[in-house]
Amino acid sequence: MYQLTPHPDHPSDAVEAITVGIAADGEHVGLTYRVTGDLGRLLLPGLGRLRREDRLWTSTCFEIFLRYGPVGYREYNFAPDGRWSAYRFASYRRARSNLSQKCHIEALYDDDAYVLSAHILGQGVAGHDIGLSTIIKERDGRTSFWALAHPDGDADFHHDACFALKGDDL
Template identity: 40%
Template structure:
């Protein structure tokens, strides 16, 4: 469907995982827990001094996400507001994404700062792509000179298996694009790679 996406490193801090090299299955501490993780940029697309963090919470079948970008915000290319329209190709500019493993295949969610969104289901790695039935998420984007924050809730598929991938595409005004993710198992950015779905949700959640 499209390229991948990756994210910049965050300063290690309480509740923040910034390096997954020592983790095989990072987990929430409990069903009502939330966690903040740091995305890292693919080595081929440096961070340019930016950081990307994602706060994640699962409430039943709903995944609540808060993406936070810091550093050189004035140089970012952000799409103009377009309302809660479903649209393809959002990944071609600044966009935030999530992937959810399923008993067979996986789901992909695209969340644009414009308010537009997309959701797709795949039968296998980059195969059998089809629109995923999904209520239109309410996407809220807040921007300051230091930070861009996007929040959204997405509905997990009934057969979600708890494996999550979190990614971001960051484009700057000069046309440069960096790709961010929890992990980059491939030589080229590949958000669909199953080995990048390394965040494990609790089996049940309040």
């Protein structure tokens, strides 16, 4: 399990911890995000119909970034309500295009935690640098940004500093 930390400029009093488990083989990535804290204060809508949709980062969203070369990378987003997205970037925030991978999401409350599991079909992690992140929206309007590592300055999950895990080390 990997522990995410809040961005220092965007902490949360409601979230105690976010951990991420990751399992991968050559053609599949499985992620398990576990959120603990005062869950009633968080915007965690019930799981609905699985569907592809853009701009998930404007709501509670669980993410993985996979850099597969010196500049290009992929971004996968998973929302508690069943929305997901998958993008390829040619370089830092440039030339975004949709990926054809299919994603599956499951979500549940487990004792004192909210657990979202996401599966990406047709995607491995070997040879990739990995960034794990989460955006949490709270009922009072606050937003916190969680990642394995953060760059100096603004929260930016696309930044090189966020790719803190090596796929070959899993």
